[in-house]
Every structure is written in structure tokens, then in C-alpha cells.
Amino acid sequence: MPKIKDTVKEKYAEALEKSKEKKDTACCSEGSPVEHIRPVAGLFSGELIAPSFGCIYDLPGRADIKSGEIIVDFGSGSGYDLIRAAKLTGPNGKAIGIDMTPEMIDQSKANIDKMGLKNVEIKLGEIENVPLEDNIADVVISNCVINLSPDKQAVFSEAFRILKSGGRLVDADKIAAKEHPESLKENSDAWCGCISGALTKEGYLEVIRNAGFENIEFEIEDKSSFKWEGEEIILYNGIIRAIKK
């Protein structure tokens, strides 16, 4: 799937637009037995301004963010977690969001302005090649994004590079119970629906360890399943935590 990132961008721009129209946001998986891309929560300011397409509700609240910390959000979308992270770190800290979809970047900028937050920066970019310097972050958070990347080794290595020594990775993600069948891995609808690109626990451990992280822990939250060509596919929502020593 050489163009999968372009497809992911199109589908998330579409999902954002549909969430504004308050339509059902099933956008890339209609007619196939895979999950729809739909917001799991949202930030309202009169209207829905920041739909959350994450796997875990209130990830910043689960990341033990302290006042003054620098937080980088990989795949910050329309800014739901970014805004919460900025509030938790407060005026002495900063939250930096990175997303590759221009429509998400525009929406998150508008949302930050609306909320009057001054300690937020938003960058258009890819998490495989993060537009930030080495050793600048206390925490890298990411909510249901890394499963969408076709090069997870690059993503975890970039997280490691930008974290300060002692910094932590807090990744909410989809975790596959076992290796997916090839036909599911190659289905672009299921990829955009955060299914096909999910690794097994062993798969994540390998790339996260290779990136240099230690103290890797998995916190499994819940489970979903569906049938694919007669086979039961089980996916977990979980938080993966790791430390850069």
C-alpha cells in the first residue's frame, strides 16, 4: 500500500468535515466489517469544535502531566488531547501538536485561538520525521495514531530522539491479539479504521525496544472483535508506556 498515508489524510479530512456536519462519521469503512472512523468524544464551545478520534478517553489525564512540562502530541488531530495537555502543563509548560493532515491543523489552530491558549504550538508534519530538535520533550503522547503509520520503527525512534533523558512515551493504541491475515493488512479501509496497522504486543515491544526505550508496559483497557473471512479478529485498546533512560 504505497500511498496509504495519502489515503489516511483524505479519510481523516473527510471524517472531520462529517463531524462538523454532525452526520454519522462512518467514512472509510462503509459496507465492510470494520470499525467506522467516528469521534469517541468531543470538545464543545457552543458547537463541537474538536472531535476526538482517539482510542482512549482523556489520554493527557492518564499521562501524569506535571506543571511546566513540554508535551508533544503525535497525530494531534483537531486538538482535543492537545488542549487538555496544555491546560495540565499550564503557562510554564507547552504542548506541541504534530499532524500531517492540513484540515486537522487548521481546525486545531482555530480551536486553540477560541480557547485563548498561549502555550500551544501546532506543526504540519509527519511523525516518521518529526520537525523538532533532539531532547526537548518531557512526554510524547499519541492517541490512536501510530497504528496508522506504515513505518512504526521510524515513529518510535523519532519519539525517543525528541524526548529528554528520563522522558516518557504514553501511546494509546490498538493492539492486535495475534498477527492479522495478509488480506486484512492490505485492506486500506481497515487500515484507515485503525485496524490493519495494529501490531501485536510482541510486535510493539520489538520496535519500541529497538528505538531505545526501557520499562515498556502495556495497560489493556477494552477489547473488540469482528469476523474477517471467517476468522475472528480481536483488537485491544490499550496504553503503552515506556521510558527514555
Ligand SMILES: C[S@@+](CC[C@H](N)C(=O)[O-])C[C@H]1O[C@@H](n2cnc3c(N)ncnc32)[C@H](O)[C@@H]1O
Ligand atoms: C485516529 S486520528 C486521532 C487524532 C487525535 N489523536 C485524537 O485523539 O482525536 C489520527 C490522526 O493522526 C494523523 N496521522 C496519521 N498518520 C500520521 C502520520 N504518519 N504523521 C502525522 N500525522 C498522522 C491523522 O491526520 C489524524 O489526524
